[in-house]
Structure formats: structure tokens, C-alpha cells
Amino acid sequence: MCWVTRKCGKFILGFSMLSAVNIDASYGRKQVLFRASISIEEQDRLLLVGPNGAGKSTLLQVLVGLLVPSVGKIEFSGRNISSWSTRKRITSGIGYLLQSENIVPGLSVRENILLGGYSIKRNVLATRQAEILDVFGFLKDKLDVRAGLLSGGERQALAISMVLMQRPRLLLLDEPSAGLSPKAASSVLENIKHAQDVMGVKAVCMVEHNLKVSLKWANKIVVLIGGKVAHVSDEPGIYLKQPQKLEKYFFKKASEAEV
Numbered sequence: 001m002c003w004v005t006r007k008c009g010k011f012i013l014g015f016s017m018l019s020a021v022n023i024d025a026s027y028g029r030k031q032v033l034f035r036a037s038i039s040i041e042e043q044d045r046l047l048l049v050g051p052n053g054a055g056k057s058t059l060l061q062v063l064v065g066l067l068v069p070s071v072g073k074i075e076f077s078g079r080n081i082s083s084w085s086t087r088k089r090i091t092s093g094i095g096y097l098l099q100s101e102n103i104v105p106g107l108s109v110r111e112n113i114l115l116g117g118y119s120i121k122r123n124v125l126a127t128r129q130a131e132i133l134d135v136f137g138f139l140k141d142k143l144d145v146r147a148g149l150l151s152g153g154e155r156q157a158l159a160i161s162m163v164l165m166q167r168p169r170l171l172l173l174d175e176p177s178a179g180l181s182p183k184a185a186s187s188v189l190e191n192i193k194h195a196q197d198v199m200g201v202k203a204v205c206m207v208e209h210n211l212k213v214s215l216k217w218a219n220k221i222v223v224l225i226g227g228k229v230a231h232v233s234d235e236p237g238i239y240l241k242q243p244q245k246l247e248k249y250f251f252k253k254a255s256e257a258e259v
């Protein structure tokens, strides 16, 4: 999807890395997304927020191909990927972190990391694993520990490292710091920033309820209410100072959405 923006009096032509336009999606007869659109550009740190049940996880599942929308189009790097399988989307550069059950607790940390690299050629696996351990250094000492014995923060770091094994250009993260203390949540976000700096991740779209921590990280915010996009802003920082401005969207009905 092509867009035009004006900066310092000049018109700039750009392309979305990923765009989903007018998405309708349902579970059986229950419609959850209603003409929802989202655009993610390179360098975006997009925060997708909204109340419980708003459809945030559903939207990510649509983007990664786990749920087929009844209406709408998805483009990635200029190609229409609407009919692509999840596997093809992932091997083409879209990384996806599930909201829950995103590690295998009975396997060791090393085995989980290797599982994340399931489609990578054998000769690249070791290099990729070393790259991951440079970002998540603390996992080096725990490679033979059963993943189920890690702390909450360590588990999420492991889950993110599994996603990074594919070296995605775009990361879709569903509540990476759910259930973590503010300190552990900040540390997960630091790891994500680091991955963006050193592992070729060009953009991140993250669902998060912990606004205090994630608003400091984001450069764009999308609010989803009742399956509709209710608000988009390129200035998430203003909500850090005035969270009540953001909270007011949470209490709006989907029918009052402004976009």
C-alpha cells in the first residue's frame, strides 16, 4: 500500500511494510473484526491497544494467516499475501509471538531455541543461535534447563528468541510482558529494542496492556474497540503524560469509532 505524507513542506512517497485493509473476521457465526485496517511502516514501533475482547489477538492472527478473513486484503512488502499460508508468511519475514503457550515447557531452553529455527538450513542454525544468545545473554547459562522451570520474564525472552530464530523483518508480538512485574516488563521491551537494533527487525507491532511501560517504547498507537479501529496516533508520548486521553477511547462504543 502506497502513502504520501508531508514533512517540512515536502511531499514524501512511502510504502507500508504491511497493510491490512477493511478486514472482517469471524469465529463461526461470531464476527469479531469489522472493516479493521492497520498499516505498519519500516521503523514503526506500533502499539495495538484496546479492552479485553476488542479483537487485538484476532487481528494479529489474521495478519499471520491463522484466521482467514471473510473480507479484506493484506499486503506485505508490496505483495498481496491474503492467500498465503502461515508458514509462507513466517518464512517470508513475519515473526509472530503467541499470547500464551509460546514455549514448550518440557523441552530444554536449547531445544526450544532450535525449534524456533525449524525451517532454517542446518549450516545456518548454529550462527543464528549464537546471534540470539548475544541478545539474550542470560539464556547462555540456562541452555540445558527445562524451559518450564524459567521465570515468567525468562520464558517470554525465550519465546521471543524462538521467533527471532527466523530473522523476521516484521515482529508481531501478542502481550510479550503479560503477567510480568514492571521491572521484568521493561527488560522484555529492552530485549525487543536490542533485537530491532542488531537482528534486522525493521518494524514491531505489539499488543500490550501495560501502557505505562509500552507507551515509552512506542512511536505509533492504534486503538481497537469492538473489532473496529477507533483511534490512530503518531504521538503516543502525549498519552504518557495524560493517560486519561487514551482511556476515554476504551470506554467508547464501537459505533462511536472516529476512523
Ligand SMILES: Nc1ncnc2c1ncn2[C@@H]1O[C@H](COP(=O)(O)OP(=O)(O)OP(=O)(O)O)[C@@H](O)[C@H]1O
Binding pocket: 027, 030, 032, 050, 051, 052, 053, 054, 055, 056, 057, 058, 059, 099
Ligand atoms: N477461538 C475462538 N473461538 C470463538 N471466539 C473467539 C475465539 N478467540 C477469540 N474469540 C472471541 O473473539 C473476541 C475477540 O477476542 P481476542 O482474543 O481477539 O480479543 P483481545 O482483544 O485479544 O482480548 P485480550 O486483551 O483479552 O487478549 C472475544 O469476544 C473472544 O471471546
Ligand SMILES: [Mg+2]
Binding pocket: 056, 057, 058, 099, 174
Ligand atoms: Mg488477546
